[in-house]
Amino acid sequence: MIKSSAIAFVFLVLVLVGSGVLAQGRGDDARAMQADDAANPAFLWVKRGEDLWHVRPGPDAKACADCHGAAEASMRGVSARYPRYEENLRRPLALDQKIDQCRTERQNQPRLTPENDDAIALAAYVGLQSRGMPATANSDGPSAAYFEGGRRLYETRMGQLNLSCAQCHDRLVGERLGGSIIPPARVAGYPIYRLDWQGMGSFARRLRGCMIGIRAEPFLPDSSERVMLEFYLAAREKDIVIETPAVRP
Amino acid sequence: MRALINIPKTAKQGEAFEIKIIISHPMETGHRADDVGKPIPRHIVKELICHYLGDEVFRAELHPAISANPYFSFFALADRTGPVVLSWSDDKGARAEESMTISVE
Numbered sequence: 001m002i003k004s005s006a007i008a009f010v011f012l013v014l015v016l017v018g019s020g021v022l023a024q025g026r027g028d029d030a031r032a033m034q035a036d037d038a039a040n041p042a043f044l045w046v047k048r049g050e051d052l053w054h055v056r057p058g059p060d061a062k063a064c065a066d067c068h069g070a071a072e073a074s075m076r077g078v079s080a081r082y083p084r085y086e087e088n089l090r091r092p093l094a095l096d097q098k099i100d101q102c103r104t105e106r107q108n109q110p111r112l113t114p115e116n117d118d119a120i121a122l123a124a125y126v127g128l129q130s131r132g133m134p135a136t137a138n139s140d141g142p143s144a145a146y147f148e149g150g151r152r153l154y155e156t157r158m159g160q161l162n163l164s165c166a167q168c169h170d171r172l173v174g175e176r177l178g179g180s181i182i183p184p185a186r187v188a189g190y191p192i193y194r195l196d197w198q199g200m201g202s203f204a205r206r207l208r209g210c211m212i213g214i215r216a217e218p219f220l221p222d223s224s225e226r227v228m229l230e231f232y233l234a235a236r237e238k239d240i241v242i243e244t245p246a247v248r249p
Numbered sequence: 250m251r252a253l254i255n256i257p258k259t260a261k262q263g264e265a266f267e268i269k270i271i272i273s274h275p276m277e278t279g280h281r282a283d284d285v286g287k288p289i290p291r292h293i294v295k296e297l298i299c300h301y302l303g304d305e306v307f308r309a310e311l312h313p314a315i316s317a318n319p320y321f322s323f324f325a326l327a328d329r330t331g332p333v334v335l336s337w338s339d340d341k342g343a344r345a346e347e348s349m350t351i352s353v354e
Contacts (some may be wrong), residue, residue, distance in 0.1 A: 198318070
């Protein structure tokens with residue numbers, strides 16, 4: 001009797017099939033995945049980031065946790081402030097660059113290459129600690145010039161198609177480009193799991209996709225242009241809430 | 250092969266409880282080529298099996314059209330306290346198994 005009851009009631013609810021169908025959807029599926037931590041594949045990276053947080057990257061290097069302690073407390077609200085102007089560098093740094101700075105200066109490790117799974121995992125883990133908090137990147141004082149630079153890039157026509165970011169992502173939000181809905185340019189969910197990528201990626205990767213699409217030469221992940229654009233987008237919308245790790249079609 | 254597994258810690262006897270698993274896997278179809286035209290060999294999870302109290306309660310056979318990092322959600326009927334064991338394997342012979350205990354009141 002015991003055996004039969006255990007076997008009795010089993011059925012499969014959902015297997016995600018293919019990327020094409022979902023990639024063209026309205027994003028409701030992605031939203032449902034994001035809303036459930038047990039269904040959000042980005043948590044594979046978050047879990048990896050949590051492991052990395054506690055691991056010493058080299059024999060005489062400290063782990064993140066050795067200085068920062070529990071990320072739930074020390075990293076709370078941190079990613080909501082990024083990209084952030086660094087007084088000593090006199091330029092803004094994005095979160096992934098800040099993590100790399102910590103790695104090279106405090107852990108004496110080689111920097112993580114952009115888009116490296118570990119780099120994404122750490123950014124996702126740190127970003128998660130700010131989930132639900134309002135984005136508060138600050139564009140006052142000396143950083144105003146970078147905010148302005150980002151705005152100028154956002155509104156500059158580029159590439160063979162001669163399009164600016166603003167033309168689509170401000171003025172045509174909700175319209176269709178091919179089969180896809182044009183989203184507003186929001187950076188509060190990065191790094192994101194994209195169904196189209198079948199994996200997780202940074203803002204720099206998303207930007208690269210868009211720039212190749214308009215046949216422009218993409219801004220490199222470390223370029224000041226990428227950081228200025230990210231800074232502008234983070235700082236211009238104060239009432240946006242951090243969603244990391246977000247799922248997007 | 251990492252995975253995220255989610256089952257409730259407790260359940261009432263006779264109640265259905267949900268088992269969720271996301272397996273970290275590229276699920277490479279075998280139909281794609283790399284930048285220089287060389288075919289990328291197929292690399293997919295072939296099988297996922299779930300045992301509860303030693304009985305097989307769920308089995309899935311996976312095929313190339315399933316997305317990377319496949320997600321499964323299914324139900325089993327709570328009977329008594331015991332292990333829920335999930336095991337899966339891919340076509341390169343990699344195997345993984347994770348066991349969790351659910352306590353049934």
